[in-house]
Amino acid sequence: MRFPEDVPVLTDGVVTLRAHTADDVDPAYRICQDPVMQQWTTIPVPYLQEHAVNFLTEVVPTGWRENTMWAWAIEYDGRYAGTIDLGDGEGGVGEVGFALAPEVRGHGVMTRALKLAVRYAFDGLGWERVIWRAFVGNYASRRVAWKAGFRGLVTIPGGGRQRGVRKDEWVASVARDEELEPQGNWWTVPELDGGGIRLRALRDSDAQRVMEACNDERTQQWLSGMPSPYTLDDAKGFIAGRQDTAASGEAVAWAIADAATDELLGNVSIFALKGRHDPTKGEIGYWMHPEARGRKVMSTAVELVVAHAFRPIEDGGLGRRRLVIRCADVNPASAHVAEVNGFTRVANERRADPRRDGSYDNEFTYDLLADDYPAR
Ligand SMILES: CC(C)(COP(=O)(O)OP(=O)(O)OC[C@H]1O[C@@H](n2cnc3c(N)ncnc32)[C@H](O)[C@@H]1OP(=O)(O)O)[C@@H](O)C(=O)NCCC(=O)NCCS
Known part of the structure; x- marks a missing residue:
């Protein structure tokens, strides 16, 4: 040429x-x-x-x-x-x-x-x-x-x-034969406010509080897959990784922050959003900083993310049809968060939830369908 x-x-x-x-x-x-x-x-x-x-x-x-x-x-x-x-x-x-x-x-x-x-x-x-x-x-x-x-x-x-x-x-x-259009979802992390808390994207300055929350004995007990001890680098890696899971359509994670001080109180996520056979499901996971427990903060946070999850994608939501929460049968605090948000216990899987000492607890599955939701 x-x-x-x-x-x-x-x-x-x-x-x-x-x-x-x-x-x-x-x-x-x-x-x-x-x-x-x-x-x-x-x-x-x-x-x-x-x-x-x-x-x-x-x-x-x-x-x-x-x-x-x-x-x-x-x-x-x-x-x-x-x-x-x-x-x-x-x-x-x-x-x-x-x-x-x-x-x-x-x-x-x-x-x-x-x-x-x-x-x-x-x-x-x-x-x-x-x-x-x-x-x-x-x-x-x-x-x-x-x-x-x-x-x-x-x-x-x-x-x-x-x-x-x-x-x-x-x-x-x-x-050559593929469309020049986006494939899959790239989720955003909208701010969700209510009940004295603000859900927002995690940021680097949350790392210290994330480390404290994830090193806590009870967090470590119920979320046994977490690194132990949980270092500041683990916290930084977790925060950086959330942008990647949102961009790839896999999960949306929020910092639960105090609406007045913006301090991180905990974390709530909706994950497993890319289900290969059924991309209309989502699983909710969470942990609280020990100082912020017992004030119904997580119940409120889950209420906020459930509304977001069921909102249609074209309205800025996640377009979910079914949500689940899983927890050990001997973790009443977590089960309570599911129950007060209208989830139904639908399964008790035997010896399904691993503990760090090599033992297993039974695992409850709770679910909530979009069909049930507007009636609440
Ligand atoms: C990459 C680059 C070419 C993008 O150009 P651009 O004209 O701004 O691109 P577009 O406006 O078409 O799209 C950019 C998108 O990225 C988004 N974006 C920008 N910075 C972002 C960030 N840090 N995180 C996530 N999204 C980001 C924008 O919001 C926009 O998305 P939207 O239109 O849905 O809002 C420009 O940033 C650039 O020149 N960067 C330096 C050189 C470079 O990185 N080249 C590529 C090397 S691989």
């Missing part, structure tokens, strides 16, 4: 992909000074003007001429806003990479650009599959990929490389 004459112009009416010009060098250089850009990509740091000149006037044209990389300038609102590229493509499989100016982010620009580039990979280059890769933690990029139909996300420990250092990596892909 000749550059720039043969570079196809792709547009959806809002975002246009076109060949780079020398005028893009200055804005590209500025974008590459952004710390977020430096954190999540493999660009050189410090990033010099000569890097931008080399990339846009040498690397990009060579890619088009030699059929090894297909990079476009992203034009939005009448100006250069970033770059998107397709690379490799051998055997019909290649990768996509992208970056956008900080001031343009959050308006759906990259999702539009990605769909245009992926369509070109299939229809213009004849590829069978496009791969997206990002360093673990780059949720903005993951969300763009999810919105454009990338699926099958896996984490590869140490799979990425940045300036000589190995980093954990997410990989997902989309195939």
